[in-house]
Amino acid sequence: PGSTAVGCPGCGVPTPAPGPTLLELAKRQLLDRLHLSERPNVTRAVPRAAVASALRRLHPGRARLQGLLGPFAAWDGPAAEAQGYEIVSFAETDTTGTLGPELQFELSQVPARDVEIVEAQLWLPLRAPSANVTLQVMGPDGAALSTRRLVAGMGGWHTFTLPPGLHGLPSLHLALRCHGCLHPDGTRLLSPGPARRPFVAARAQARARGHRVGKR
């Protein structure tokens, strides 16, 4: 206030000059708008081939990462007013079990606390099973919450829409079980290769702010 320097006297806040202060403001602004309290520390590196493969499947014809950076094509209804997110979560796969491979997805904290998943789809690269294979969604206590039978003989990428009730689980734990297989381990059920990694593609949106009117 009262300054004659270049700035905005009407606002009463001097404009920071380019330098460390402005950079800190830039970082803070970006984190705030992403609903993050601090920058994420990436501890698990996802193979680039897996990322490219997943994005190619989700956005055919726009294989390059840059091509994905347009605005969302369609967010209808109330979601159109909220900030939307697309999330791709890759599985941590345990193939050491004797019953079949188990997949773990950490979707509970993505991408921030004020964001909720509204739609999620599982993508599984399967070898053509010769016997009956089921996909089970496991609860925190180890019991199966949902079971789905896969068609024998159908190899390649399979997609499954996850029921909304499963979105809020602390983590998504899936188990593939082969009934009648001599060796139902992961190496024989899941397609091999770094580009063929199971993933969950989800759409999320920021929770609406302000008070809600409840109806009893």
Added chain:
Amino acid sequence: SLRCAPDSALCCLQDYYVDFRAIGWHDWIIKPEGYQLNYCVGQCPLHVAGSPGMAASFHSAVLNLVKANSIAGAGHACCVPTHRRPLSVLYFDRGSNIVKTDIPDMIVEACGCS
């Protein structure tokens, strides 16, 4: 909307590019490689108050001058963003998931006097 020149005094748009590699954020932000932290800077004489786009026409400048004269002493106008656009970001979150989002109204594209 004016873009700032080295000798700009009036309200203008100042370009400022933040390179994510330079600040060490390229490990979690996949795309873009940086973003335009543009901001508005400069003075707003009273006769251009209320003309986003900085006195777009002679007539609006005259009208605002009249208005400014009638409310002289009431306060100062502010150099503020008048147009923004969203920024699409592709990044890794805490769980190493890939997230894409459009941050609305993130990049300042034009400035004007309030």
